[in-house]
Amino acid sequence: MNTARKLETFTQDSQPKNKGFWKRINNIKVGVIPLPLYVLLALIVYGAAVYNELPPDMIGGFAIIMVMGMLLGDLGLKIPILKDIGGPAILSLLVPSVLVFYNVLNPASMEAVTTLMKTSNFLYLYISCLVAGSILGMNRKVLIQGFTRMFVPLVLGTLAAVAAGVAVGTLFGYGAKHTFFYIVVPIIGGGIGEGILPLSLAYSQILGSSAESFVSQMIPAAVIGNIVAIVCAGLMKRLGEKKPELTGNGVLVKTKGGDGISEETNINKPVDFSLMGAGLLIACSFFIFGGLAHKFLGIPGPVLMIVAATLVKCLQVMPAKMEQGAYHMYKFISTSLTWPLMVGLGILYIPLEDVVKIVTPGYAVVCAAVVIAMVATGYFVGKMMKMHPVDAAIVTGCHSGLGGTGDVAILSASNRMSLMPFAQVATRLGGASTVILATLLMKLLGV
Numbered sequence: 001m002n003t004a005r006k007l008e009t010f011t012q013d014s015q016p017k018n019k020g021f022w023k024r025i026n027n028i029k030v031g032v033i034p035l036p037l038y039v040l041l042a043l044i045v046y047g048a049a050v051y052n053e054l055p056p057d058m059i060g061g062f063a064i065i066m067v068m069g070m071l072l073g074d075l076g077l078k079i080p081i082l083k084d085i086g087g088p089a090i091l092s093l094l095v096p097s098v099l100v101f102y103n104v105l106n107p108a109s110m111e112a113v114t115t116l117m118k119t120s121n122f123l124y125l126y127i128s129c130l131v132a133g134s135i136l137g138m139n140r141k142v143l144i145q146g147f148t149r150m151f152v153p154l155v156l157g158t159l160a161a162v163a164a165g166v167a168v169g170t171l172f173g174y175g176a177k178h179t180f181f182y183i184v185v186p187i188i189g190g191g192i193g194e195g196i197l198p199l200s201l202a203y204s205q206i207l208g209s210s211a212e213s214f215v216s217q218m219i220p221a222a223v224i225g226n227i228v229a230i231v232c233a234g235l236m237k238r239l240g241e242k243k244p245e246l247t248g249n250g251v252l253v254k255t256k257g258g259d260g261i262s263e264e265t266n267i268n269k270p271v272d273f274s275l276m277g278a279g280l281l282i283a284c285s286f287f288i289f290g291g292l293a294h295k296f297l298g299i300p301g302p303v304l305m306i307v308a309a310t311l312v313k314c315l316q317v318m319p320a321k322m323e324q325g326a327y328h329m330y331k332f333i334s335t336s337l338t339w340p341l342m343v344g345l346g347i348l349y350i351p352l353e354d355v356v357k358i359v360t361p362g363y364a365v366v367c368a369a370v371v372i373a374m375v376a377t378g379y380f381v382g383k384m385m386k387m388h389p390v391d392a393a394i395v396t397g398c399h400s401g402l403g404g405t406g407d408v409a410i411l412s413a414s415n416r417m418s419l420m421p422f423a424q425v426a427t428r429l430g431g432a433s434t435v436i437l438a439t440l441l442m443k444l445l446g447v
Contacts, residue, residue: 031070042067054108061116064109065340065347068096073339089230089413092342097350105347117344124287126333126341126408128305130420132283133330135309136323138418143313145253147425149385150395154426157377157396158434161188164373165366172362177445179366185438186218187225187370190431191403196222202439220355224367226402226409232375233394233414240390248388250418252395275325282318282326303428306421334417342409349402371400391419398423399430 030038045063048054054063072095076088099105116122135143162184169179181203189195200214240247248254290305297304312318375397382392394414398407407423 031074033070038070049106049109052108054112056108056111056115058116058120060112061344064113065116065343069340069343072343087234088339089342089409090227092339093346093350093409096343096346097352100347101352110347113344113347117348122344123341126337127302127420127424128283128287129280129330129333130417131306131424132286132309133279133326134418135306135313135421136318137327137330138313140314140316143310147310147422149253149387150422150426152385153378153381153392153396154399154430156381157374158188158399158430160377161370161374161400165370168369169366172366174366181438181442182217183221183366184370185434186221187367187400188430189222189434189438190427191222191401191406195403195431195435198435199438203442206442217358219351220358220363221367222402223350223355224359224364225371225400226406228368228371229375229397229400229406229410230413232371232397233410236375236390236394237414246388247390250391250416252387252391252419252422254386254388269324271328272325275321276329276332277325278322279325279327279329282322283329302424306424310421338408338412338417342412345409371397374400391416395419395422395426399426401427403427403431
C-alpha cells in the first residue's frame with residue numbers, strides 16, 4: 001500500500017517537471033519554429049543529402065536554404081555587436097560561402113541549390129515580387145518624389161566614391177588607373193552578371209587578354225565592397241533607431257501628414273490569399289514584360305520592369321484589390337524568404353577562393369573607402385534635399401552592391417525592403433552607366 005502511494009506521488013511530482021522542461025525547450029525557437037521540431041526537420045534534410053535522396057529540384061533546394069537560412073538569420077539577430085551591423089545578412093552570405101570553400105556541402109545539396117537559384121531563377125522571382133509589391137503599395141506622391149530626387153545623391157555619391165577610391169588606392173601603391181579600373185569600377189558596376197562579366201569581355205577585347213583573367217581580378221573588389229555596404233546599412237539602421245528623426249523607416253522622401261506608405265488604405269486590410277495569388281501573377285508579368293520590352297528597346301529588362309510598375313502606379317490603372325494582393329505577396333516573400341535567399345546567394349555567388357587569392361589589408365581599405373564615400377555622400381546630400389538621410393544613404397549604398405544580390409543583402413541588413421525599387425534603379429542604371437563609361441575610358445587610355 002505504501003509502495004503504491006509512493007509511486008503515485010513520484011508520478012505526480014515528475015509530470016509537472018517533465019512538462020516544464022519540454023515547455024522551456026519548445027519556447028526556444030529557430031526563427032518561428034520550436035527547437036525540437038527544427039532539429040527534426042534539419043535531420044531529415046541532412047539525412048536525405050547524405051544518402052543522395054535529396055530531390056535535385058526546387059523542393060530539395062528550398063529545403064537546404066530554408067534550414068540554413070532560418071538558423072543563420074536567427075543567430076545573426078542575437079549575436080551582440082553583429083546584430084547591429086547586419087548580422088543576419090552577413091552570416092547568411094558568408095557561412096554558406098565558407099562551407100563551399102571547404103567542400104562541406106555535398107554534391108546533392110549543391111545540385112539542389114543550383115537548380116533552385118540558377119535553373120529556376122529564384123532570385124529574380126524574389127526581386128520581381130518585391131519590386132511590384134512595394135511600388136504598387138506605395139503612396140504615389142512619395143514614389144514620384146523619390147525617383148526624381150534620388151539621382152542627385154546617386155551621381156554625387158558615385159563621383160565621391162571614385163575620388164576616394166583612387167586617392168586611397170594611390171596611397172597604398174596600386175596606381176590611379178589600376179585602382180579605378182580594377183577596384184572602383186567593379187564595386188559600382190552593378191554586380192557580377194550585369195557589371196563584371198560585360199566589363200571583362202570589354203577589357204579582353206581592348207587589351208587582348210582572356211576575359212577569365214579579368215573576372216578573377218575584379219570579383220574580390222565587388223565581394224568586399226558588398227560586405228562593407230551591408231555593414232554600413234546595418235550601422236545606418238542602428239543610427240535610425242537611436243535618432244528616429246533621421247529616418248523614414250523605408251520611406252525615402254519626407255512628406256507632410258504621414259510616412260507615405262501606411263497612408264494607403266488597401267495595405268492595412270486583412271490578408272486575402274486569393275489576392276496574393278493574383279499579386280504573384282502580376283509580379284511575374286511585370287518581369288516578363290521587362291524581358292519582352294528589352295528585345296525592342298535594348299534597355300535592361302529589370303529597369304523596364306520598374307518603369308512599367310511605376311507608370312501603372314502613377315496612372316492609377318491597377319485596381320486597388322490587385323495592389324493589395326501584390327503588396328501582401330511582397331510582405332510574405334520579404335518576411336519569410338530573405339535569409340534563405342541569402343544562403344543560396346552565398347553558396348553560388350560569393351566565391352571566397354577568388355577573394356582569398358588577391359586580398360590584402362590595403363586592398364580591403366581601398367574597397368571600404370569607395371563604399372563609405374558613397375554612403376556618406378548619400379546621407380549628407382539626401383539631408384540637404386529634404387530626404388530621410390538614413391534611407392537616402394542606404395539606397396545610394398546599393399550602387400556599391402553585387403547587383404540584385406547586393407540589393408537584397410543591403411536592404412535586408414537595414415530592414416528596409418520597401419526601398420527595393422529605388423535600390424534597383426541605383427544598381428541597374430548606375431551600374432550600366434559605370435560599365436559604359438569605364439569601357440570608353442579603357443578604350444581611350446588603353447590601360
